[in-house]
Amino acid sequence: MKKIYRSRLALALLLILLALPGLAIDKTIAKKPMIFFAPDLTATIKCPGHALAGQDLRKKIAVMVENKGNAASSGFSVDLVLSSDASVPMTLAGYAANYHDNVLLKGGREFVSSLAAGAKLDLVLNGSNRIPADTPAGDYYLAAVVDSGKAVKEKNENNNIALCRIHISRPDAPGLTVSGFAHTGAPAGSPPECRLLVTINNLGAAPIPLGSGARLDVYVNDVLVDSVDIDSSKVEQTAYHDMHNAFDAANPGKSRSVVGTDYIFPASASGMTYRCRAVVDAGDAISEANEANNSFSRDESIPPH
Incomplete structure (x- = not known):
């Protein structure tokens, strides 16, 4: 009987304590979103409007990489890819001396060791960035694909590709x-x-x-x-x-x-x-x-x- 009485007394005291204003549970704490710390890599690209098949673009291309996230990134790659349309796959591109859709330009892969949160980087292009010599004449997209190897876990994995338009002509064509x-x-x-x-x-x-x-x-x-x-x-x-x-x-x-x-x-x-x-x-x-x-x-x- 005493055990029942003590249990009821403890329950009553708990209810009284919870009713006190100073001890009320702050329900807004549960509503606050959790902060997710992660990088968010994006890029912009500029390229000439016209180039010849087989031409070395070298530093005629300008790429700027930005980390829009709230955490530093680890190392990642940036690919320069020639595509027939704007649907560039988010994968490591393959280089070939002969043209195929979404081909990696010769020397067109660069590496960034890390990028701080909020930082921007003008990417240094060390390769020749050569267009395959057998590329057919026509209109193309030149893409900068950031973190093509998916080495970095990001807040947004859908904003890693930047595009510019470029027309490719044949060097053995009329002018x-x-x-x-x-x-x-x-x-x-x-x-x-x-x-x-x-x-x-x-x-x-x-x-x-x-x-x-x-x-x-x-x-x-x-x-x-x-x-x-x-x-x-x-x-x-x-x-x-x-x-x-x-x-x-x-x-x-x-x-x-x-x-x-x-x-x-x-x-x-x-x-x-x-x-x-x-x-x-x-x-x-x-x-x-x-x-x-x-x-x-x-x-x-x-x-x-």
Whole structure:
């Protein structure tokens, strides 16, 4: 009987103690989230917009790695990968001298020993970062894959890949450029004619095929005034000058043509200055050694006529 009484007394005292304000259980403690300390590795990448198959990109690529987490990371790798699309796998890439999708560039794996929480690192690129020589011409993604070997346990494992776009051309491809403008004189006639001329060149090691559908777009004061099929009769095609020929350093003029556009400058008694711009193969009908030099602009001073 005494044991029962003592048990009830102890229970009553416990309930009284729990009811006291100073001894109340702080239920908010249980609601506070646990702090998870871990690194969170991310990257950004910059690359040239154009490169040649077989080219060493070396330090033309810039990669910055950041640890956005609240704990330092251990060592990890960074892979530079060439991909045909934006779906780059989060795995160690494989190097090969020949192109395959998601190929590791030659010398394209770097190592970071550690990275403090909140720290950023401009990655030193020691390899040649060579594009495989047999890479087909086209548009690609160059990816920086951080911790490709999954050596670091992170807060977020889904933000380790950074991308930039790059166009790959063949070194043995044509290379269209616009090199200048000119105009015809003002011969007798009704009215006298002053026609805009455009000079285009092939600086590539391969000829330009007929039937490509490539065009030369010509603008005067930012207005499109003519669009010329490069195979048309408006384009000079003689034994001495024809931009369809492959470039020959011994005879550079052989792969050059003058294009007579349909645009005639308005008659002016005092002369005028016009802003002229020409773009060849804006639609990328021809895969070129360099896609970045297809446009040319210049102010043309037209005499009274």
